[in-house]
Amino acid sequence: MSSVSETTIKMTINGQDVTAPKSYTILQAARLIGLDIPHLCYHPELAREGNCRVCLVEVEGARSLVASCVYPVGEGMKVHTNSPSVMETRKTVVELMLANHPRDCLFCVKNQHCELQQIAADLGIRKVRFQGEKREAKKDESNPSIVRDPEKCILCTRCVRACSERQGLDIFSSVNRGFKSIVEPAFGLGLDEVACSYCGQCTTVCPTAALTEKDDTQLVWDAISDPDKFVVVQTAPSVRIGLGEEFGLKSGSIVTGKMVAALRRLGFDRVFDTDFAADQTIMEEAHELLHRIKTGGVLPMATSCSPGWINFVETMHPEFIPHLSTAKSPQGMFGATVKTYFAERAAIDPAKIVSVSVMPCTAKKWEAKRPQLCDSGFRDVDIVITTREFARMIKQVGLDFMNLPEEDFDSPMGISTGAAQIFGATGGVMEAALRTAYEKYTGKELENLDFIAVRGLDGIKEASVDMGGGVVIKVAVAHTLRNAEKLVQKTLAGEADYHFFEVMACPGGCLGGGGQPYPTDREIRQARIDAIYDADAHMKYRKSHENPAIIELYDTWMGQPLGERAHHLLHTHFTPWGERLK
Amino acid sequence: MGEKFAEKDLVKLDGVLADLGSQKGTLIPVLQKAQEIFGYLPREVLVRISEKIKVPISQIYGVVTFYAQFHLMPRGKNIVRSCQGTACHVRGAKGILAELRRQLGLGEEESTTKDLGFTLETVACIGCCGLAPVLMVNDETHGRLVPDAIKGILDQYR
Numbered sequence: 001m002s003s004v005s006e007t008t009i010k011m012t013i014n015g016q017d018v019t020a021p022k023s024y025t026i027l028q029a030a031r032l033i034g035l036d037i038p039h040l041c042y043h044p045e046l047a048r049e050g051n052c053r054v055c056l057v058e059v060e061g062a063r064s065l066v067a068s069c070v071y072p073v074g075e076g077m078k079v080h081t082n083s084p085s086v087m088e089t090r091k092t093v094v095e096l097m098l099a100n101h102p103r104d105c106l107f108c109v110k111n112q113h114c115e116l117q118q119i120a121a122d123l124g125i126r127k128v129r130f131q132g133e134k135r136e137a138k139k140d141e142s143n144p145s146i147v148r149d150p151e152k153c154i155l156c157t158r159c160v161r162a163c164s165e166r167q168g169l170d171i172f173s174s175v176n177r178g179f180k181s182i183v184e185p186a187f188g189l190g191l192d193e194v195a196c197s198y199c200g201q202c203t204t205v206c207p208t209a210a211l212t213e214k215d216d217t218q219l220v221w222d223a224i225s226d227p228d229k230f231v232v233v234q235t236a237p238s239v240r241i242g243l244g245e246e247f248g249l250k251s252g253s254i255v256t257g258k259m260v261a262a263l264r265r266l267g268f269d270r271v272f273d274t275d276f277a278a279d280q281t282i283m284e285e286a287h288e289l290l291h292r293i294k295t296g297g298v299l300p301m302a303t304s305c306s307p308g309w310i311n312f313v314e315t316m317h318p319e320f321i322p323h324l325s326t327a328k329s330p331q332g333m334f335g336a337t338v339k340t341y342f343a344e345r346a347a348i349d350p351a352k353i354v355s356v357s358v359m360p361c362t363a364k365k366w367e368a369k370r371p372q373l374c375d376s377g378f379r380d381v382d383i384v385i386t387t388r389e390f391a392r393m394i395k396q397v398g399l400d401f402m403n404l405p406e407e408d409f410d411s412p413m414g415i416s417t418g419a420a421q422i423f424g425a426t427g428g429v430m431e432a433a434l435r436t437a438y439e440k441y442t443g444k445e446l447e448n449l450d451f452i453a454v455r456g457l458d459g460i461k462e463a464s465v466d467m468g469g470g471v472v473i474k475v476a477v478a479h480t481l482r483n484a485e486k487l488v489q490k491t492l493a494g495e496a497d498y499h500f501f502e503v504m505a506c507p508g509g510c511l512g513g514g515g516q517p518y519p520t521d522r523e524i525r526q527a528r529i530d531a532i533y534d535a536d537a538h539m540k541y542r543k544s545h546e547n548p549a550i551i552e553l554y555d556t557w558m559g560q561p562l563g564e565r566a567h568h569l570l571h572t573h574f575t576p577w578g579e580r581l582k
Numbered sequence: 583m584g585e586k587f588a589e590k591d592l593v594k595l596d597g598v599l600a601d602l603g604s605q606k607g608t609l610i611p612v613l614q615k616a617q618e619i620f621g622y623l624p625r626e627v628l629v630r631i632s633e634k635i636k637v638p639i640s641q642i643y644g645v646v647t648f649y650a651q652f653h654l655m656p657r658g659k660n661i662v663r664s665c666q667g668t669a670c671h672v673r674g675a676k677g678i679l680a681e682l683r684r685q686l687g688l689g690e691e692e693s694t695t696k697d698l699g700f701t702l703e704t705v706a707c708i709g710c711c712g713l714a715p716v717l718m719v720n721d722e723t724h725g726r727l728v729p730d731a732i733k734g735i736l737d738q739y740r
Contacts, residue, residue: 170638176647186643187625194640581629581639 011077026068026079027055037081038119040207041156042069044521046165052156053093057081065089091123097154099130108209113518115207142190144369145198145362153183153210159202168482171196195315195582199308199505200362200514213362213515217393219383223354224267231354232270233263234334238360238424238510239387241528245517246391247401252527254535257406262394273409275416277334278423282544284327284570286436287561289500298322300498303429305329307363308505312481317488318576326571331357331364332373335380336569341557342413356383358390360513372572386515415549418536425529426479426509427454430502434465435543442468449542459483476501479509594619599634609637613652622653658694658701660739662719667707669714678715681729685736
């Protein structure tokens with residue numbers, strides 16, 4: 001036997017010969033011949049359950065139809081995916097789902113992004129033969145980030161698996177049985193009563209509109225149309241990387257110029273960049289790290305930009321709070337700076353400024369509402385919309401996105417660096433911080449700006465940076481809360497000898513955030529990551545402390561990093577959450 | 583945990599958790615023992631179990647709501663099971679059930695009396711169709727029922 005035949009099998013699918021790895025399921029094998037068997041509960045990155053029954057196929061000799069997403073391939077297997085009984089059964093299964101599903105597709109937020117709708121269309125379902133009782137359940141709109149509409153749920157349990165496998169939070173479970181089955185948090189509690197981090201990963205895997213971001217676009221339209229308001233917008237590093245996908249571009253297409261042009265045409269008075277504030281964050285965080293190292297402060301210090309991560313610490317590990325950098329997230333720093341520094345410079349009454357942010361993140365909606373974030377004397381960030389909502393606004397006004405010109409951000413809060421650009425990727429904040437920390441500590445110029453060891457999609461990455469003079473800084477990077485939990489446990493057990501670690505709650509970092517375009521998978525995230533580092537390599541400035549607008553901000557107004565004004569505007573504190581069911 | 587539970591019951595629960603808590607696949611036996619101790623499965627007890635055996639509370643809630651044997655609400659001292667099987671149905675089980683509700687003062691969605699004296703449940707078949715319509719109170723069977731007999735039967739347990 002050759003080594004190839006030991007690891008692969010030969011089978012036929014619809015009469016076509018297929019050689020597939022032994023470990024494959026029928027659904028995976030079918031893809032090798034360009035055949036996508038319809039499916040709903042199956043998700044390539046999650047454990048397989050085979051519960052929706054849409055992917056049923058016929059295997060010759062098998063007692064009944066089998067679920068191809070879980071059924072392993074076998075030597076000599078003969079599979080039929082389009083036989084009359086398969087076609088009829090598949091249709092019936094989907095019709096049964098539709099029989100217990102609201103038919104408000106026209107008005108549904110997932111219209112044209114819904115996998116159930118897509119399958120119904122693909123299968124050519126023109127009517128539902130079954131009439132009966134429908135599940136009645138209350139919408140959960142208890143929190144600023146995520147809306148849960150159980151009537152739209154098809155019980156596929158992707159959210160259950162995503163929350164458990166990616167984040168280790170296990171917020172959802174299948175509850176009750178039979179017709180009364182429902183997917184919900186323990187005791188039917190709202191997401192604001194359980195340990196939900198608001199990361200929104202569940203919204204990225206939900207095939208229907210059972211889990212979606214809270215849509216705040218109307219608030220933005222209201223602000224823009226109010227003549228008394230001066231509406232400024234900031235866009236996070238990851239938005240320009242994901243947005244193009246909403247308009248048919250391939251993953252990893254960066255659309256910064258068109259995005260800026262679109263924001264102007266939507267009517268924002270100033271189009272600024274969260275990247276500017278990311279550079280501020282690095283100035284503060286890098287100096288805080290050096291300060292902690294020099295003065296024997298609490299180490300390891302952990303980044304604090306990811307609100308899903310912050311929520312996780314405040315809920316699950318309040319004893320870890322002293323390890324968090326007190327630096328606000330870029331969104332928070334931007335908000336506090338725009339209503340003070342910018343307002344002063346532009347001679348605009350900050351009371352009239354509405355500060356909007358476009359984020360790849362659902363948890364940012366909650367972050368903006370944190371009681372701490374009003375150091376400007378006003379609410380620092382008034383409205384947060386996700387990349388998906390932003391795309392919706394562009395479509396609402398009929399902008400021909402692809403033919404928009406490339407435009408530049410407004411000054412001064414639109415100037416940024418490669419260090420800020422990479423904030424969107426796991427490891428990016430660490431790398432940006434190291435570029436600045438190294439130069440500030442040693443007074444020497446970095447020869448190689450690329451800290452390759454902290455890049456990429458490994459769950460936890462570790463690296464050491466020789467600062468010279470016998471000082472070595474040890475760092476670690478984790479993405480997803482499941483990996484973050486490991487670093488937290490290590491730290492609390494006193495076994496973490498890191499000086500600094502970075503956590504981003506979402507897979508791949510913010511570029512894989514809960515507010516990014518559908519769908520997201522590992523390949524898409526990798527394409528977005530590659531684009532980010534490519535963009536960084538071509539930036540004029542690649543270190544936050546060399547951003548001329550940042551230098552001017554600190555020289556003329558903010559003072560020193562960690563100084564009095566910076567402390568007041570750019571730093572925050574964290575508090576344990578009250579009673580939440582864990 | 584609040585003062586709702588007797589200290590001795592909590593000690594018993596901790597004993598069960600100490601005995602069974604570290605084994606794999608222990609959730610259902612632990613839930614059964616806990617229900618024996620408390621009569622039902624209060625939220626606080628489930629949270630304590632979750633913390634001890636490291637099974638997420640959402641999963642425990644999923645299991646508890648899946649099986650009919652587990653109860654999230656306090657149960658009455660006496661359990662009344664009114665049979666709604668085919669034989670009982672044709673011999674007037676609906677009327678018996680309505681009379682039970684009337685005598686116990688229970689609304690359509692309620693199952694336990696406020697004084698925790700009785701919990702009323704329906705079952706699909708008790709297995710003595712010859713006595714239809716039939717009900718059970720705890721372990722005792724009462725058959726060939728007419729609505730007028732209900733009050734007398736319940737009074738035996740008050």
